[in-house]
Amino acid sequence: MRLSTVLRGVVVVALAAVLTGCAGLPTSGPVLPGLPVGDVEADSPFTERASSPIAGAGPEVIVAGFLEASITPTDNWSIAKEFLAPEFAETWRPGAGVTIDVAGSRAYASSADSAEEIEEAETADVTVDLDQRASVDADGRYTEATGNTELAFQLARDDDGEWRITSAPDGIVLDDGSFQQVFSRYALQYYDQSWRHLVPDVRWYPRGSNVATSITQAAIEGTPSDWLQPAVHSAFPADVLLDGNSVPVSEQIASVALTDAALSLDAGTLARMRTQLEKSLVATGVSEVRFTVNGSELDADEAGLAPDGADVSTVVLTEDGFGSLVGGEVTPIAGISDALAQIEQPISAIDLAQGEGLAAVQLSTGAVYAITDGKLNELPAGAGLVRPSIDPYGYIWSAQAGAPQRLYAWTEDVTPYSIADAWPEASAVSALRVSTDGVRIAALVTIGGRQSVVTAVILRDDNNVPTGLGPTHEVVELSTPAQGVVWLGSDSLGILVEGENATLTTQIVGGPGSERTAPAGSIAFAGAKSQAGVRMLGAGGTLFAPRASAWQEFYEGVLVLGTRAGY
Structure with a gap:
């Protein structure tokens, strides 16, 4: 019954x-230390x-x-x-x-x-x-x-x-x-092929458990998620295992006992192991990892990583020109702003590279230009491209909106590299963004008549030239059509539904999403290292920033809200 x-x-x-x-x-009983x-x-x-x-x-x-x-x-x-x-x-x-x-x-x-x-x-x-x-x-x-x-x-x-x-x-x-009350999110870290970037792989572990042990076991003896595997690897050799069933943590130091195989490792490998595990354990409160074998501590330094800079200023195009918005003033960017001012046709999108030496500019016609050292070079792809996204190696990524398999990465001198078999099941692509590490690409695609946000890893040769994409990983299927996607931090995406009932969804890659109302009439947005840095542009040229549960107007007269590479 x-x-x-x-x-x-x-x-x-x-x-x-x-x-x-x-x-x-409790309101009674002994006081415990x-x-x-x-x-x-x-x-x-x-x-x-x-x-x-x-x-x-x-x-x-x-x-x-x-x-x-x-x-x-x-x-x-x-x-x-x-x-x-x-x-x-x-x-x-x-x-x-x-x-x-x-x-x-x-x-x-x-x-x-x-x-x-x-x-x-x-x-x-x-x-x-x-x-x-x-x-x-x-x-x-x-x-x-x-x-x-x-x-x-x-x-x-x-x-x-x-x-x-x-x-x-x-x-x-x-x-x-109840799920997020019982489980917490943690990001296991894996290296890219250059050993200069760490790539997050989100996992969920229950509260009230020894999470430091779970993360350490997964980092040492586990494997990356299937969709990440073609482009990332672990510093821990296969024959190095955790010696014991727990990882004690005291004064923010995790003591990790390893098997005898760790004794033969060189200093570079030990440094990478320590850095990978320390970054994986950050969310547990661990600030340092110490390796031991048979009770004796191993000498492991920290490995060098590419700079992970703080949030940087918003970039905008106004009637007065293009530049960084700081203190209510638009400051021009050398080699970019003057060249961009030469463009007479309306501009619809601007992506600024890390280091600010390269920009990708899209016109309202759909044509895309690369700007560097004050020079403009048109990408030989014609109209119909989605907004461009620059990776940390200086490649400009875009695809034909109606033919997502026609994905390209262009150098700053507009030499094209065709990316074969991109999103093979998709019939259209509306937006794409490459992450700050250059390992992952997120896209808003249409599959079987439904929009989905997907990710994939970027495959590269030894010179970091892109050669293809890994398997498509569906992050979320959307119930309401969206207009754009950006990166919010290293492991989350922002998804914008434009219009009077505009909404911004923050979607964890490997987790649930959360939704908040966006400013009415929002037409564009820019990602950032943290959610506090996200920016929204209204149809009237008003720029908004998040303030607690609301949005605050903080600049007027914006023609184009630019994006920074990786966000």
Whole structure:
């Protein structure tokens, strides 16, 4: 029988009452000493505490309580295991993954047809239908996975006559509202082929667990996500493993014990290993990694990386010219602003390279020019190109909007490099942006009549000349058509829906998205290293910046909002 609305309400109220009682702060008891300043406690993040099984509860209520207990990961989901038969509790694997569903979508059905049948039965089957939103695998990788999903459970009475689950799918179930309260996002770091840039690979781990250990194990013994693998690699050799099952952290220092194979590594490899792991552990509060073998510390320096500069100024085109907007004044950019002023036709887009020695300018006709050292060179591609994006090696990227497979990267002297087999399933591309590391390209494409935001890695030869793209990775399928995409930081994308009901979605690459209202009539935007640096341009030439939950006007008379390479 299907769990009635009333019964579901009773379950929710009962669980909420217990949660309210358990989640309150203590008002009595002894004062306990805290951690020394700088220490990191593995189980410190606060999480809600689920309720234990209710005596006399029927099979559907037991299953509902078991699923609700996913909100408490403490002690490897020990509360959830209270709903299981002891023998099954020993084999159930909560860490196998996460099914993320739409809040309120669960519908329960039991093999018993009446309360009398439940009272007399010794076993029962319960199915749960839910509207799935996404999933997380055992390695912490998040994937969009929409659609109806059915979960099957078997139950039996224990020696006290209480119903307990004897069979259930491995992994846990969380609704989309609870997921980010129970799990936190971390970015594993991998090197590009030049060993000068680190590329993030987002993973999700439960709060209340030793996250430093999980990240270290993944960095040393795991592999990058499939779509990243063709263009990134780890500094850790395959024969170097973590020695032990934990990584202690004290005073922001992680002590990482390695196997004997690490003794033969050269200084350069050890430095890269240390830097890769330190950057991967930043979000856990770790500031330094120390490697040991058999108790003896290894001498590992830090490896050099390409500069990761702070947020830089907004670039705009006004009636007075093009330049950096600083303190309410537009400051010209040498070698770029004067050459751009020579263009008589309307300009629709400007992308400025890192170092400000190169710009890609698109006219309202669709033609694109490269500007460097005061000279203009037209890209030999004609009209129909999407807005150009410059990578850190000075290549200007664009594609034919109606023929996304015609993707090109041009040098500053407009020598073309054709990128074969780009987005093979796409029928159109609306926007593209190359990341600051030059390893990833994000695009707004149309596949099967639906718009999606996708990413892929850029394949390069030993001279960093682009030669192709890796597999297409769908970040999110859009329900509302969007007009543009930018990078917001190293692992998130901004997606703009223009018009009176303009919205800005911040979409994690490897995670969920969040939406906020954009200024009405927004027609363009520019990404940045942080979300605080994003800029919106209204149809009337007003420039907006985010301020808490609102947008603040801070400049007028903007003809074109430029972008900076990588954002």
